[in-house]
Amino acid sequence: ILEACSYHILCFCLQMGWGDLGVFGEPSKETPNLDLMAAQGMLFPNFYTANPLCSPSRAALLTGRLPVRNGFYTTNAHARNAYTPQEIVGGISQDEILLPELLKKKDYVSKIIGKWHLGHRTQYLPLKHGFDEWFGSPNCHFGPYNNSVRPNIPVYNNSEMTGRYYEEFEINVKTGESNLTQIYLKEGLDFISQQAVAQRPFFLYWVPDATHSPVYASERFLGKSQRGRYGDAVMELDGSIGQILAHLVSLGIHNNTLVFFTSDNGAAVMSGPHQSGSNGPFLCGKETTFEGGMREPAIAWWPGRIPAGTVSYQLASVMDLFSTSLSVAGVLPPDDRVIDGLDLSPVLFNNSLLDRPIFYYRGNQMMAVRIGQYKVHYWTWSNSWEEFNTGINFCPGQEVPGVTTHTQEEHTMQPLIFHLGQDPGERYPISVQSEEYRDVHRQVTAVVEQHQKDLIPGMPQLNMCDLAVMNWSPPGCEQLGKCLKPPESNPWKCVWPH
């Protein structure tokens, strides 16, 4: 007999914005399954990712630790977001302990379906870090590439590639058609069925990338949304999650399954209306430490355990999913390192509210911190004038003087403070003359000092790039006849403009 929570499913969608769900006010209201999931579960309007960019968020989720601790950051320049393109040399450190490794103690079978993004060189791949199965890609589905200057991204089936995007796995960049979400869905449903039949506890990390540029949807969904192609992709993900939940119910294991839905960073609003979603009423998006960059849609679902139709105002983070998964699996977290994740069990099961700060980092620079309703900005930056003047805008249509700055502005001595309840859009800094300001400043200073005192930065993994490390010859390429010849190694310090 399996214990109460034997199954964990994390649906971690790529750069879906807070405002992309009907339940969070998307005007087209095209996410009936996610809205129903919220009606049957718990909605988190104050849920955050650990970084406004994909790779560090994922590393934080799977380690329960801030990127600055787990090494998913760069020191090449001040306050820059870094990630894992094909030319990245680094990846998840051997010293980090990932959630699936820990769940093994209770015999969980773990599978990742979709984008990994924690390093694509052999030693960094999922099956080397606790996952038992994998179907998906190590990097973003950018492309198509010509395979001489840049290889197309491989798709792995477990530890060997089974093809490449734009080759065996089609994505039509013109029409936006691709069957990938359906493939990922089938992989997910099959995995669930197999474990349920075998009565093995499982952890499914379902990480589809349809909402990441180039956005795609399968034929059945293309053109169906009022929101264009991005909306089509959202509808297909919504439908897939609906099928996953229905599958759990049909297998009769829904009362033993914790399902969590969230996203890795805010909507990529710089990509315009066709390739990006909505951050609702929040400021800016992906790449920034404004609310639009890091506040995420989030829903927890566990029929019979999590009270239906509840809203939790808990300040929560993707890193909490690490701690919460361990807790409900009955596994102790590592005690030899700082874990930033919080066990949300009291929140999920008793709607408790736990006091905790949220830290907003860009690279290894803490840009801002939230305590209670207050957000305190020590540094502000959208993107550089240089980039902005070429038309790249991280806050299209939004401009708050002195806040959405195009130079990195330090406010350490006199931070900008916002009340997010009254001013979710971060438009009206609280007067530095007010008692409210002084009170918050005093409280937050203590929190930040404590945080910084304990902080031991990890070895930065995202500093070096090299064309030779790209996906030229992934494991398994020989059998497929798909090995490509890498260029000479010529490493350089990666340039991170944001």
Place this chain on the structure above:
Amino acid sequence: ILEACSYHILCFCLQMGWGDLGVFGEPSKETPNLDLMAAQGMLFPNFYTANPLCSPSRAALLTGRLPVRNGFYTTNAHARNAYTPQEIVGGISQDEILLPELLKKKDYVSKIIGKWHLGHRTQYLPLKHGFDEWFGSPNCHFGPYNNSVRPNIPVYNNSEMTGRYYEEFEINVKTGESNLTQIYLKEGLDFISQQAVAQRPFFLYWVPDATHSPVYASERFLGKSQRGRYGDAVMELDGSIGQILAHLVSLGIHNNTLVFFTSDNGAAVMSGPHQSGSNGPFLCGKETTFEGGMREPAIAWWPGRIPAGTVSYQLASVMDLFSTSLSVAGVLPPDDRVIDGLDLSPVLFNNSLLDRPIFYYRGNQMMAVRIGQYKVHYWTWSNSWEEFNTGINFCPGQEVPGVTTHTQEEHTMQPLIFHLGQDPGERYPISVQSEEYRDVHRQVTAVVEQHQKDLIPGMPQLNMCDLAVMNWSPPGCEQLGKCLKPPESNPWKCVWPH
């Protein structure tokens, strides 16, 4: 035995924004009663007011006609919003036929509770225009005034004043405390009870003003919201609507009652975070013809008739409430004039979608029109540089180059076109080079030409002002000893800066 829909209740809240409801994504999720009303009824994400300012919206709702037809506009300057402050000379024309006048044909008893705003001189008051009962004020609850330069606003009980704001009816502008919403709620519940007992069909027009600056709430709600005082006011209105619906159920008349909730204009975002709400993902707010100025939260509720938990994408307007009320009451609309309202019965009862445009006016200038998902701007304007430079900003934190213009910009020959499904924030004009642009332009040109061909503007009512017409000596002041001496009449052309 009364017919199917014998009771109509319109809750018309003041300048609540589209984004102020939990169901429309307000992050604090503090409107459980309205969210439940939506879950039991039909939600309208594409619902519009007829003008981005209060008085003209109300006149449009009660006449079913655009302000440019019913006279609620000014010709003193180009494209200006006008309303009914105390010094206004005009009001609702005797030639206009109001909804309660028509409902009399079926013996409806009509009551308005709250702000009237269709003119405060004796001939313009509600009981002269079809209402049987009134409790509330003719103008905004601005003040306190000193009663020598400006009189405090009277509160009427039917055709006579029963006191004044800041005198008999307290509003503490410092603390934000006032019991007015509770008074209005009690008036509403009592009216409903009386008509239900007497089995008389009724129309209740419930128009509380707690969310209009100066925002207020009663002691029980003050400080309760995560959103500050404005949120307190919203919570109290939400609670009141919950009580009204519960009262209908307890009287057993909910299956005979159509209740509609909406708002008169977008959130007054120029008033900062303490006195204004949220327009969610939309651009700008009150006073503007961007979505934030005119798209409104809207919910229809009629258990047993309107299917529960439905979303209608119908483009709808406050003027439709006129036509729909008449339709469900079995009254024919006037046939001697153009009615802009649409009978929403097929939408409410069969979730049909009716083709119709939405016109966005500022004064007598059609600034924009929506057909389907497309919005076409012929004129753009936020507010003047002169005002903007004094710190008055109708789009705080938002700026879309060439769109949120501070001069009145004409685009008649080459209008700005947005796809609101893909771009609800009106940030990305569709390329004039595209086929999509040409198609939409052609379609909309036909619609606009038809509209303008049929348009007979009403006599403008909002041109003249005079201090002598202010609320110095409203009917009933003698008995109360509250008559004030008016100054000499000295009319002038009102100045409408917006």
